[in-house]
Amino acid sequence: MLMLILAGFGLALFAPAIYRITKPHTHWLLAALPIGIFLYLASYLPDIADHQSIHANYEWVPSLGINLNLTLDGLSLLMALLITGIGALIVVYAGGYLHGDPYEGRFYSFLLIFMAAMLGLALSSNLIGLFMFWELTSISSYLLIGFNHDKADSRAAALKALLVTGGGGLAMLAGFILLGIVGNSFEISQLIAQTDAIHSDRLYLPILLLISIGAFTKSAQFPFHFWLPSAMAAPTPVSAYLHSATMVKAGVFLLARLSPILAGTDEWRLVLCSVGTLTMLTGAYLSLKQHDLKRILAYSTVSSLGLLVALLGWDSKTATEAAMLFLLMHSLYKGALFMVAGTIDHETGTRDVYQLGGLWSKMPLLGLATILAALSMAGIPPLIGFIGKELVYEASLGYESGHAFSPDTLSWLFSLVALLSNAAAVVVGSLLFFKPFSGKLTETPKHPHPPPLSLYGGALLLGIVATLLGLLTLNSHTDIGGKYLIGPAASAVYGQTLNLHLHLMPSELNPMLLLSLITLIVGALLYAALPKLLPLLEKLDSGARWGPEALYQSSVDYLPIGAKRVSMSFQSGYLRSYVAWVVGAMVVLVGYTLLSQVEFPTITGGSDIWFYEAVLLVIIVVAVMMVVTSSTLLFTIPSLGVIGYSIALIFILYGAPDLAMTQFSIETLSVVLFVLVLNRLPELARLSSRAARMRDALISIAAGALITTLILFVTAEPLESPLAQFLAENSYPQAHGRNVVNVILVDFRGFDTMGEITVLATGALGIYALLKLRVSESSHDDDTEAYTEMVSVEEHHQRQKEQTS
Amino acid sequence: MKSLILSSSSRLLLPLMILFAFFILIRGHNEPGGGFIAGLIASAALTLYAVSEGVGRAKDAMRVHTIYYIGTGLAFALGSGLLPLLSGKPFLTVLWLSFPLPVLGKVGTAFTFDLGVFLVVIGATLTTIFAMAEAEEG
Numbered sequence: 001m002l003m004l005i006l007a008g009f010g011l012a013l014f015a016p017a018i019y020r021i022t023k024p025h026t027h028w029l030l031a032a033l034p035i036g037i038f039l040y041l042a043s044y045l046p047d048i049a050d051h052q053s054i055h056a057n058y059e060w061v062p063s064l065g066i067n068l069n070l071t072l073d074g075l076s077l078l079m080a081l082l083i084t085g086i087g088a089l090i091v092v093y094a095g096g097y098l099h100g101d102p103y104e105g106r107f108y109s110f111l112l113i114f115m116a117a118m119l120g121l122a123l124s125s126n127l128i129g130l131f132m133f134w135e136l137t138s139i140s141s142y143l144l145i146g147f148n149h150d151k152a153d154s155r156a157a158a159l160k161a162l163l164v165t166g167g168g169g170l171a172m173l174a175g176f177i178l179l180g181i182v183g184n185s186f187e188i189s190q191l192i193a194q195t196d197a198i199h200s201d202r203l204y205l206p207i208l209l210l211i212s213i214g215a216f217t218k219s220a221q222f223p224f225h226f227w228l229p230s231a232m233a234a235p236t237p238v239s240a241y242l243h244s245a246t247m248v249k250a251g252v253f254l255l256a257r258l259s260p261i262l263a264g265t266d267e268w269r270l271v272l273c274s275v276g277t278l279t280m281l282t283g284a285y286l287s288l289k290q291h292d293l294k295r296i297l298a299y300s301t302v303s304s305l306g307l308l309v310a311l312l313g314w315d316s317k318t319a320t321e322a323a324m325l326f327l328l329m330h331s332l333y334k335g336a337l338f339m340v341a342g343t344i345d346h347e348t349g350t351r352d353v354y355q356l357g358g359l360w361s362k363m364p365l366l367g368l369a370t371i372l373a374a375l376s377m378a379g380i381p382p383l384i385g386f387i388g389k390e391l392v393y394e395a396s397l398g399y400e401s402g403h404a405f406s407p408d409t410l411s412w413l414f415s416l417v418a419l420l421s422n423a424a425a426v427v428v429g430s431l432l433f434f435k436p437f438s439g440k441l442t443e444t445p446k447h448p449h450p451p452p453l454s455l456y457g458g459a460l461l462l463g464i465v466a467t468l469l470g471l472l473t474l475n476s477h478t479d480i481g482g483k484y485l486i487g488p489a490a491s492a493v494y495g496q497t498l499n500l501h502l503h504l505m506p507s508e509l510n511p512m513l514l515l516s517l518i519t520l521i522v523g524a525l526l527y528a529a530l531p532k533l534l535p536l537l538e539k540l541d542s543g544a545r546w547g548p549e550a551l552y553q554s555s556v557d558y559l560p561i562g563a564k565r566v567s568m569s570f571q572s573g574y575l576r577s578y579v580a581w582v583v584g585a586m587v588v589l590v591g592y593t594l595l596s597q598v599e600f601p602t603i604t605g606g607s608d609i610w611f612y613e614a615v616l617l618v619i620i621v622v623a624v625m626m627v628v629t630s631s632t633l634l635f636t637i638p639s640l641g642v643i644g645y646s647i648a649l650i651f652i653l654y655g656a657p658d659l660a661m662t663q664f665s666i667e668t669l670s671v672v673l674f675v676l677v678l679n680r681l682p683e684l685a686r687l688s689s690r691a692a693r694m695r696d697a698l699i700s701i702a703a704g705a706l707i708t709t710l711i712l713f714v715t716a717e718p719l720e721s722p723l724a725q726f727l728a729e730n731s732y733p734q735a736h737g738r739n740v741v742n743v744i745l746v747d748f749r750g751f752d753t754m755g756e757i758t759v760l761a762t763g764a765l766g767i768y769a770l771l772k773l774r775v776s777e778s779s780h781d782d783d784t785e786a787y788t789e790m791v792s793v794e795e796h797h798q799r800q801k802e803q804t805s
Numbered sequence: 806m807k808s809l810i811l812s813s814s815s816r817l818l819l820p821l822m823i824l825f826a827f828f829i830l831i832r833g834h835n836e837p838g839g840g841f842i843a844g845l846i847a848s849a850a851l852t853l854y855a856v857s858e859g860v861g862r863a864k865d866a867m868r869v870h871t872i873y874y875i876g877t878g879l880a881f882a883l884g885s886g887l888l889p890l891l892s893g894k895p896f897l898t899v900l901w902l903s904f905p906l907p908v909l910g911k912v913g914t915a916f917t918f919d920l921g922v923f924l925v926v927i928g929a930t931l932t933t934i935f936a937m938a939e940a941e942e943g
Contacts (some may be wrong), residue, residue, distance in 0.1 A: 273836040455874070531902035657837035661829075665845030669930060672852050676937045736901060738912055745839060746915045746922070750897040752916075755884055757925040762874045763931035 001056040001070045001123060004037050008116025019105030024571070027095025027454065030108055034088035034115060041072075045484045048077050051497055054467065060129070060484035065186045067105035071125035074488025078324065079246075079253055084329050085247045086116045089458035093339055094237040094453030097346055107147060111241070114140035119244050122253065124235070126635055127186040128174040130254075134172070137247050138165045144242060145234040160552065164227040165217050172254075178207045179261075186531060192260045194497070199265055208262055211254070212271055219305045220253025222279040226549035229286075229298040235693035236342025239294055242303045244334040249327060252308040256323065256517050256595040263315050272313025277417045279306025284424035289537035293341035293351040293432070297334065298532040300428045302378075303421045304330045309617040310414065311395060312377030312493075321500050322388065324489040328481070329466065337432055338463035340366060344436055355459030360446045366456040367437045372463025376427035376470075378523065379422060379516060384470040384481065387502050389519070392418055393512040405511065418521050426523025427530065447787045473502040578678020580699055589700045594709065599714035604789045612653060620646045631684055637674040641667050658741040808857065815857040816932030819866070824848030830923050831909060831916075844926025851927075852934055855906035858937045863931075871932040885918040 011033050020025045044054065044493070048254065053073035060068045072080070091111060097103045117136035124130035139162070146158030163166065176186070182201045183191040198204060215221075222226035222629035252391075255272065262268055283303025304326070311323035343366055345351045360367045376385030387642040396415040397407045407415070446549075469481040469587070487500035496789050504746055506513055526533070583613065626639040651660035688696070727740055727748060737743040745753050826847035833839030855863035867874070889898035901913035909916065 239876050335843070408823060518830070658839065658842065661842045662845065664840060665849055667847055667936070669852065670846065671847075672856070673934060673937065676934065676941055679941060735899065736913065737915070739833060739837060739839070741837075742833045742839040743915075745841070745919045746834075747899050748887070750899075750915075750918060753922060754886065754897070756883060757879065757922055760929045761879055761925055764875060764932040765872070767933045768936045773939045 001072065002058055002068065004040070005070075005116050005120045005123070007033060007037070008112050010702075012116065014109045015108040015112055018104030019108060024095070024099065026104070026108065029111070031088045031091040031114070034084040036089060037119070038081060038084040040078060041084065044072060044077060046073065048488045049484045050072055051488065051491065053492075055125070065180065066128040067187075068124075068129050069124045069126045069187065069599050070120075070123040071189070072123060073492045074490070075253070075256055075324075075492040076122045076185035078328065078485050078489040079249070080119055082249075082328065082430075083115060083118045083122060083246050086241060086331060086335050086462070087111075089335075089461060089666070090237045090241040091337075091340070092454050093240070093419050093458045094235070096452050097237055097342055098235060103147070107144075107235070108142045108495075110140055110147070111237070114242060114247070116142065117703070118250070123251060125188045126639070127180060127188065127191075131176055132364060134214075134250065134254075134360060135166070135169055137242075137250060138162060138169060138218075140167070141231075141238075141242050141247055144238040145231045147235055147238065148233070151233070154157075154233040157227075160556075161227045161231045164224055164552070168214045168217025168224065169265045171210045171217075175207050175210030175214065178203050178210065183261075187780070188261070189259065195264070197262060204262075204265070205267055208265075208267055208271060211258065212275075214273060215251035215254045216309075217251070217699065218254070219248050219309065220249070220279075220302050221306060221309055222282045222302075223284060223548035225279060225282060225302045226547070226552065226727060228302055231300050232292070232294040236294065236345065239298070240335050240338030240342065244297065245331040245347040248301065248305055248529055249308075249331065251321075252305060253314065253325065253361065254371060255309065255312050256493045259312060259315070259320075259493055263312070269313050269315060269418050273310050273414070276306045276308070276310025276313055277414065279303065280310065280417055280421040282306070282423045285537075287424055287428055288526070289355055289534060291352045293344065293353050293436075296428055296431065297337055298355065300425060301330075301334055302455075304334070307392065309422055310417075311392065314414065316394060316395060316398065317490075317494060317496075317498060318391065318398075320560065321486060321493040321498065322391040322491040324486045324493065325384075325391055325481070325502070328485060329469075332462045333373040333376040336459040337377065338367060338465075339455075339459040339553045340370045340373065340432070340461075342461070344453050346455065347448045347451055353435045355442060355444065356436035357439040357523065357708040358437070360437040360449060360714060363450050363456065365460060366451060367433075369456055369459035370433050370437060372467055373459065376463070376466040378426040378429040379519065380577040382470045382474075382504055384466045386472060386516070386648070387470060387504060389516060390506070390512045391502075392422075393515045396464075396570060397511055397515075399511060406435050415515065418513060419522065422519045423526060426520060427527045430523070430527045431530075440768050464524045464701055470504055473504045473698040491560055491721070574695075580696065583703045584591065584699050587699065587706050590710070591702070591706050594713070598713065601713060610653070613650070616646045616649055616653075633678055633684060637671060637678070638682075640670045656741075658739070810814045811857040815853050819850050819854045820851075823847055826850065828925075830919065833914060833919060840922030841926055844923045845930065847923070847927050849929035851931055853937065855938060858936050865929070866937065871928050871935060873934065874924045874928030876928075878926075878928055880921070881924060882918050882921030885921065886912040888914055909928070 002441075015026075015030060018029065047054070053071055054071075056070045058068040058070075060066050091108065094107060094111065095104075098107055101107070114137060117133050117140055120133035121130060121137060124133055140163040142158045146154050148154040154198065179198070180186045181189065182198055182203050183194050185191060198207075216229075217224045228243060228248065232239055234243070241301050258270075259703075280303050282305055283299045283301070287296050287299035287303060290299060308323055308326060310320045310329075311326065341351060344356065347363070348356065348359070372383065376383035379385045379389035395414060396411060398411050398420050399405055399407075444459075451626055471482055472478045473482060482500045482502035486502070490500060491498045516547065623639045623642040623646070627636050627643070630636045630639065644663060648660045648663035648667065651657075651663060660757055686693075727744060731740045731743045732738055735743045735747040737747070806907060829838035829846060830843035831838075831839055833843065849869065851863050852864065863873075869917040886897040890896060892900070896901075897918075899913045899915045899918075905911045933943055
């Protein structure tokens with residue numbers, strides 16, 4: 001199964017190269033991969049319908065319980081089929097939509113990365129693995145939304161989506177880790193076994209909230225819904241694929257995936273139902289007042305996602321089934337409608353629904369696709385959308401055939417919200433069909449032509465699938481949707497085997513049918529009244545100024561300013577003040593701990609000082625005095641050297657030749673370096689005030705005193721390090737080296753050395769870049785030249801060579 | 806300022822010091838020495854040469870740009886770390902050649918790792934010193 005995911009990433013790597021060869025036919029070629037995966041996965045349908053699940057485990061970091069474990073069950077199969085099936089259509093559609101775009105190859109690459117990541121997300125059964133794929137979808141979504149990177153709008157929208165979903169992702173990670181701590185595993189299957197323990201843990205509520213935030217940001221729930229309409233800046237294939245059919249469903253998917261672990265409590269119900277219903281209403285209301293085809297669809301998607309979350313929160317058998325069916329049918333009709341919107345935009349040059357009209361005569365097949373999708377959206381038989389809506393009402397009313405029908409207040413409330421949301425869907429469906437296709441042909445920026453197959457085929461196919469799935473339920477033997485897709489998925493979510501049969505024809509006159517009828521009437525009335533309502537709705541625009549989007553915008557605007565102020569308050573840019581802060585802080589913190597927590601040892605010794613040691617001590621003290629008092633650098637630098645050499649001699653006295661050799665070389669080179677920059681440095685002058693000098697002296701003396709005390713403390717204790725003994729004993733037998741210092745450097749602590757030389761290399765490159773930049777600035781005044789030279793260091797070196805030779 | 810004594814002695818000292826650096830590098834595993842010290846000695850040799858003969862001549866003596874020394878060194882160190890992965894051992898496990906080589910003695914990836922350290926130290930030190938010296942001249 002891992003191969004299915006890796007294949008997507010692999011193909012993404014080569015997509016631009018393939019595009020360069022096969023140019024206009026690339027989309028047909030690349031669509032082969034998602035089609036292949038789709039067919040392969042579809043072959044598992046009978047097994048999964050038999051309530052089996054297929055596992056594939058790959059170890060990753062087993063010591064931390066992080067593994068790449070994949071599971072194919074009803075839920076993941078439904079998602080995976082949607083991802084690859086619609087993915088194939090989108091790849092083909094993108095070929096028509098982006099035809100001739102210079103970055104078409106790159107687009108396929110991003111799209112395939114997304115597809116692979118989404119597939120991984122759907123199949124993962126380890127929380128950390130799932131999180132990784134989750135983040136990958138956020139990143140690929142960022143790249144895709146910002147595909148038109150030369151437009152400021154696109155960039156801002158991409159960043160908005162990334163910040164909102166990425167921030168939610170962080171919360172979710174925290175939730176996952178807490179869940180891992182409580183359940184002592186990151187495997188979903190093992191966590192399900194401990195549901196009761198998790199519910200009664202005091203961390204349950206934090207876990208639920210954190211994970212919900214992740215899911216809500218991804219699935220554009222109120223108050224995070226605002227990123228989704230902005231994301232419409234993406235090319236339409238992206239909107240159809242990521243922002244209606246698949247990625248935005250990831251949050252819903254996650255909640256469904258974890259519902260066996262987290263659901264079943266009042267908290268779960270409260271959080272999901274309240275946020276879900278609020279989102280339904282917000283989305284429905286906002287969808288009505290839009291003019292832009294894609295924004296209408298985006299807000300209506302927000303409303304549908306709200307319904308899905310609310311259904312999962314409702315947490316009944318029927319609600320689970322309704323959620324899964326709605327997930328499927330929404331992907332089918334919304335994906336199709338987005339493609340239609342993109343095609344209309346592509347052919348006419350406008351997406352303003354009130355400027356379009358009479359397109360039926362120009363593009364009847366696109367019109368047919370729209371009718372099918374819009375009928376499914378409005379919930380009219382015989383399309384699958386009708387069955388879905390019936391099931392939603394059945395769930396919200398808690399209706400059971402043969403039982404007494406007595407819904408409580410909450411049920412009525414939920415049904416009312418669902419009704420309003422569905423009525424808005426009726427309006428949107430009508431708007432999308434009637435406005436562009438009926439009436440007289442209107443003037444549009446571009447003269448409409450019949451679109452190519454790639455631009456209407458996908459939408460038409462999705463419409464036909466929606467019709468077929470609906471019609472096939474007429475006979476319980478052919479009910480593919482119920483038996484193979486929705487039933488197994490709902491079973492996986494609900495944690496019990498559910499045998500679902502979908503019915504197109506209700507067996508009796510039931511309340512759901514009545515609600516459906518009311519929905520249609522309310523929808524029709526709203527649609528008729530829309531021209532009058534629009535100016536009213538536009539006046540009620542307070543949300544734009546005070547809503548969450550404004551909050552996001554101001555935090556994005558003011559955060560950098562605030563951060564800059566905070567940084568500037570302690571980043572003075574003067575090396576001396578940094579040194580003073582660092583050393584001062586060390587003295588205070590270490591000194592305080594030392595005085596308050598450690599008992600003073602009795603200092604012994606002092607009588608056994610060697611003659612050489614005393615001499616070296618005197619030399620060092622004299623040299624230090626020279627460094628501090630000298631008035632010219634010519635004295636200061638050699639004096640520093642003297643200190644260094646004396647310390648090296650002390651190393652020799654104590655039998656550390658390696659250290660001494662290093663110290664000697666370092667001292668030599670430092671003096672050389674100092675001499676080289678000597679001319680650059682200014683004359684020593686007394687610029688600081690007396691008080692500042694006193695302060696610096698105080699800090700220096702305190703630091704020196706602290707280190708001295710520390711050493712006295714350390715040496716007062718008998719030196720018994722098991723580590724030193726271990727290293728000395730094992731150096732030769734295990735590492736074949738008698739020089740323990742070197743063995744530590746290259747073997748025992750090789751990883752440290754690796755890091756150190758990397759830092760050394762980075763530092764040298766930094767110095768090189770800085771100095772070379774300065775040289776070129778002084779020799780050439782041209783800024784751009786200086787910049788290019790910084791970029792191509794090598795080129796500059798070549799030129800230098802020519803100059804010197 | 807060109808000094809005849811410095812110039813001729815540095816020309817004699819350069820090969821000697823480089824040789825000494827290699828000696829220190831090779832014996833490092835058993836006696837005081839190692840890649841870090843050896844690198845510093847070699848850098849000191851080339852710095853001396855640069856002071857007496859000019860940075861340009863010192864650069865020519867190094868054949869390739871000092872930055873390549875850094876890269877090659879890092880590659881050696883990383884390669885020594887990655888090699889054991891091929892035989893299923895953890896990163897940076899030292900592998901030993903089963904027979905001793907002439908001059909070098911018993912050879913393992915510890916030596917190639919140390920060689921990497923040696924090259925990085927030379928590269929980093931001299932990149933810095935040469936860049937500063939050139940900034941001074943320019």
